[in-house]
Amino acid sequence: MNLRDRRVAVVCRLDDESEVDLNELVELCKTAGYEVTHTLVQRRPPHPRYNIGPGRLKELKTAVERHGISKVIFDNEIKPQQEYNVAKELGVEVSTRLKLILEVFSLHASSAEAKLQIKLAELKYELSRAKERVRLAKLGEQPGFHGLGAYEADIYYREIARRINHVSKKLEEVSRRKQLMRFKREESGIPTVALAGYTNAGKSTLFNYLTGGAAEVSPKPFTTLSTRRRLSRIRGRPVYVTDTVGFIKNVPTLLISAFHSTLQEVAYSNLILLLVDSSEPNQTILEKLNVSLMTLRRVGVVNTPLVVVLNKIDLVDRDRLAEIESIIPKAYTTVAISALEGTNVERLEELILRTLDVFLTFEAKLKATHEVMRVLNELHSAGRVYEVKYDGDEVVIRADAPHALAERVRKMCESGNFRVVESALKSAT
Template sequence: MERGGNEGTRAIIVYRRDPFEESNLNELKSLAEAAGYEVVGSIEQARRPHPRYHIGPGKAKELAQMVRDLKAERVIFGNELKIVQVYNLAKLVGVEVIDRLQLILEIFVRRASTKEAKLQIELARLQYELANAREKVKLAKMGEQPGFHGLGKYEADVYYETVRRQVHKIQEKLKEIRRTRRLHRDRRAELGFPTISLAGYTNSGKSTLFNTLTNENVPVDSRVFTTLSTTTRAINVFGEKMLITDTVGFIDRLPITLIEAFHSTLEETIFSDLILLVVDVSEPLNSILRKLSASLETIWEIGATGIPIIGVLNKIDLLSSRELYEKTMRLKKI
């Protein structure tokens, strides 16, 4: 079940990229729409990060004018911003500004259905808040801006301790869930069945493949991050019983806060005997390579190195024989 209060909220998306980096606006637009926003405008700038606004001062003023002209209610950056940049931008444009991490968290809130997923999302949100608590209060005391309302009444250390206690409380709850998950994993190991994890970039088709292999009916959606919790089922492969798990999708530059918060879910991949890395080959080659690189990097970050990986090329029916051959040859070189 999806939840969220962004339905129809008019938003402008902004992405600052390095001079030789390819545009990421399309993915950012998909993320914003998955969070319920109506994207009414976009700005992209190729430059080094500016300390005050992340984008350049001139582009920031252009953004402020666009907010007024398009009657935007939210500005969404595809980059991770420093709190002082969020504050400066909110002060300039007059509406709340969120960054990539906050946007992904909003999507997760909408998609979460299990107790564990909800706790992990709240942990990630609070850890982000904890890291910025003192500075947010300090900035709010200078003058409250959209996204900073109500914080000026706190003392920085008091607010920090309040958030820290909330973080500890959730961590304790997650420890208990992890113990239960570990017991289930140990029981499966005792049965001696090989375990397979389906991994891959979000919206690559993992859950569709999982349903096909298991005759299950886990939710499938064309939007990103449909799967936020793992599902394990038994399958028969050439007469041998195996266990296969559908896992959380990866995304480029997945914030470390989310990797840490979702560790108990992601660690299912660590204990696999085999990883099937699903790749959507219907996309342009540059996009395939970027997403494949992001997926492999995340697998490395969660500690799943040393596990055999087999690439699974998905959506080949959307390609001509020649396109499939050319992409396959290119991917073989990785």
């Protein structure tokens, strides 16, 4: 994918004087790997032909040519016919907020179910628009609209309906198998931490910080998008960190199922970090927090430990931070950080390890067999090895390991040669 192909313009047309907030749309563009190089806002009733007025369309055409823009994304709803007219006039693809959100979901969808739900939403959206095409083709209003005559438009419509049927059936099948899949997750014993929160809360920034992703901040947007889940080491202990799909204000109804099943990955984690943007007003913070918690419950998060992370503290002063801390319900553990500057992330890491508490520190004395050497390798990758001492044909290992792995080591030892020792982390804090 050429970087140039990722340049987009965002357009927002409003009927009235209500406030424009394109921040979320721009953030969604960034998440999907686009660079917004032009923004157009217009207040007027929809122009029948182009949705925006012809004058502004001309302006848009100049911007498209000047910046090498390859796609124009509308924040407001736009009729298929208008979409077609604008695309034809500009010579580039025209997209919508809904399609952009679907793209973002696709980047985060890991399960077969989520992928199918996204496909289904895409098809349903296409169907609603195909209806309009059929109507127009029949009216003869748009001869050759998308190259379709009335007959072809009908066939096209029926083809989409057929595919919807097919995907729905597959989805039913997958849902039936889902219960089984749940038990097949991660057998390595390495815990997973999921980052959740609204778009723009700082999930990706914290993800990069925790996983040392500096190398990923390359000029190619796609390199950062390919890995939403990474094996990281927090104070030497391996932990999977997952950057989950963000919550979005007003998820279109058509996309709710796709959103929930994409988010469901959170339910398989051992700890959820719910990020909050501290620079927002109290009411927004609380509203977002409540919607987030409700949504998490809806996708099956019940007993998973959760920490509320107050991010962007570099943007607020001490008093304001104390105020925010006081409005968060006492039931939640909170930690205030700046993911951008790394402030207090150490405290967060300590909290992560303590909450996970799935590592056991032990000392074991074993015969240095090939099998033991293999286990030692595993301890290096899935745990943290503090000391390896050879003594004749025996080896003494002091390490941290996930419970399951430590248990395997225990079974390899003769009785009395395995003992649990005070965790290095616990004794340090």
